[in-house]
Amino acid sequence: MHKSGYVNIIGNPNVGKSTLxxxxxxxxxxxxxxxxxxxxxxxxxxxxxxxxxxxxSDTPGIIQPGYALQEHMMxxxxxxxxxxxxxLFLTEPTEKPIKDERFLQKLQNTKVPVLLIINKxxxxxxxxxxxVVAHWGEQLPNAEIxxxxxxxxxxxxxLLDRILELLPEGPAYFSKEExxxxxxxxxxxxxxxxxxxxxxxxxxxxxxxxxxxxxxEEEKIIRIRSVIYVERDxxxxxxxxxxxxxxxxxxxxxxxxxxxxxxxxxxxxxxxKVRKNxxxxxxxxxxxxxx
Numbered sequence: 001m002h003k004s005g006y007v008n009i010i011g012n013p014n015v016g017k018s019t020l021x022x023x024x025x026x027x028x029x030x031x032x033x034x035x036x037x038x039x040x041x042x043x044x045x046x047x048x049x050x051x052x053x054x055x056x057s058d059t060p061g062i063i064q065p066g067y068a069l070q071e072h073m074m075x076x077x078x079x080x081x082x083x084x085x086x087x088l089f090l091t092e093p094t095e096k097p098i099k100d101e102r103f104l105q106k107l108q109n110t111k112v113p114v115l116l117i118i119n120k121x122x123x124x125x126x127x128x129x130x131x132v133v134a135h136w137g138e139q140l141p142n143a144e145i146x147x148x149x150x151x152x153x154x155x156x157x158x159l160l161d162r163i164l165e166l167l168p169e170g171p172a173y174f175s176k177e178e179x180x181x182x183x184x185x186x187x188x189x190x191x192x193x194x195x196x197x198x199x200x201x202x203x204x205x206x207x208x209x210x211x212x213x214x215x216x217e218e219e220k221i222i223r224i225r226s227v228i229y230v231e232r233d234x235x236x237x238x239x240x241x242x243x244x245x246x247x248x249x250x251x252x253x254x255x256x257x258x259x260x261x262x263x264x265x266x267x268x269x270x271x272x273k274v275r276k277n278x279x280x281x282x283x284x285x286x287x288x289x290x291x
Contacts (some may be wrong), residue, residue: 003052003167005085010077012099013037013061015090016119020150021045021058024160028261029180029187030058031194035205037061038197040069041289042076044181046174052164053172057084062099069279072290074100081106086166087114089143093124093132107140113166115159116143119150185212186289188224188258192270195253196228196239199246204238207231209278209288221265222258229275236272247272 009017018030018039025045031038039060047054057080060073080087089107098104107114116136121129133145144162148155174181189210197205207230214225228247230236240247251270258266278284285291 001051001169002171003164004055004170004172005167006055006057006080006083006173007086007088007163007167008057008059008080008084009088009090010059010062010080010103011090011117012095013063015061015092015095016150017061017090018058020088020090020117020119020148020156021056023150023153023156024054024056025179027179031190031197033194033197035197037063037070037073037206038194040073041182041186042079044174046178046180048172048176052167053174053176054163054167055173062103064099067279068282068285069290072285077103081110084110084112085168086163087112088117088163089114089140090117090119091132091136092120093118093128104139108142110142114140114143115162116140116145117159118145118147121147122149122152122154184217184262185215187261188212188215188226191257191261192226192228192250192254195250195257199250199253200238204230204235207235207279208239209275211288217264221267222262223267224258225269226271228270228272229278230272231274231276231278233274236274239272 009021011017013036018032021030022028024047029045030043039058043058045056059077059080062077063070065071065074118132129147136145146155146159148159150156189212192210193208196208209229210226212226216223228239230239247270251268255266255268275284
């Protein structure tokens with residue numbers, strides 16, 4: 001008997017969706033930062049075994065979209081209702097209500113198994129946790145509730161065992177040799193953007209899109225040339241920094257992250273260009289893979 005299925009992870013921003021998927025996979029596949037909207041795409045992570053393939057789906061945090069890019073990010077979340085075999089709905093003890101009630105209503109009415117995951121329980125006390133469990137028991141009476149700490153791998157094995165119990169029988173959707181549906185260029189662009197989210201503040205990280213123009217893997221080194229797009233000339237100046245110090249720091253930090261991921265030396269070239277209002281342009285969003 002072989003089991004396979006889509007386990008789709010949804011929830012508000014910053015509740016630990018990427019951390020949970022990375023914990024299951026044992027790889028830092030999805031980028032993680034303290035900033036909201038770190039995840040922009042729907043990213044599949046494949047957990048393979050001889051008898052199963054779990055297709056985890058990491059998604060952007062649920063928000064009320066304010067511009068075209070965010071609308072397409074919510075389209076990625078919406079798409080999880082079309083192929084889910086299991087939903088993992090993540091929340092945390094101190095979290096505010098879900099940003100878009102329509103998603104909660106869909107979870108209330110779905111026939112797909114829903115596992116309600118209360119993450120970051122290491123940051124709260126037992127009394128608060130009991131109140132949160134009671135609250136979600138009323139909100140999602142059809143869900144099974146699992147308190148966990150994804151960062152500390154607490155109770156994640158129990159959760160994984162339950163996922164395997166609920167997973168339907170079926171063949172593998174992807175090659176058992178693959179870790180994700182995304183290619184190396186995608187992960188390179190995400191690692192660069194991850195460092196920018198950590199280094200820059202205010203609007204800069206959200207106005208940034210990264211495109212990999214060249215990815216050449218040689219025997220001992222990977223050579224990468226990438227372009228960082230921003231929306232305004234003033235943003236370009238900030239990204240580059242005085243005498244190029246900021247872009248150099250971004251490149252250094254991203255290269256270290258890539259070398260750990262690819263387990264090989266990396267030579268990284270970064271360039272900065274202006275592409276005005278790309279977050280509102282349907283043509284640009286299509287080019288960057290958001291449609």
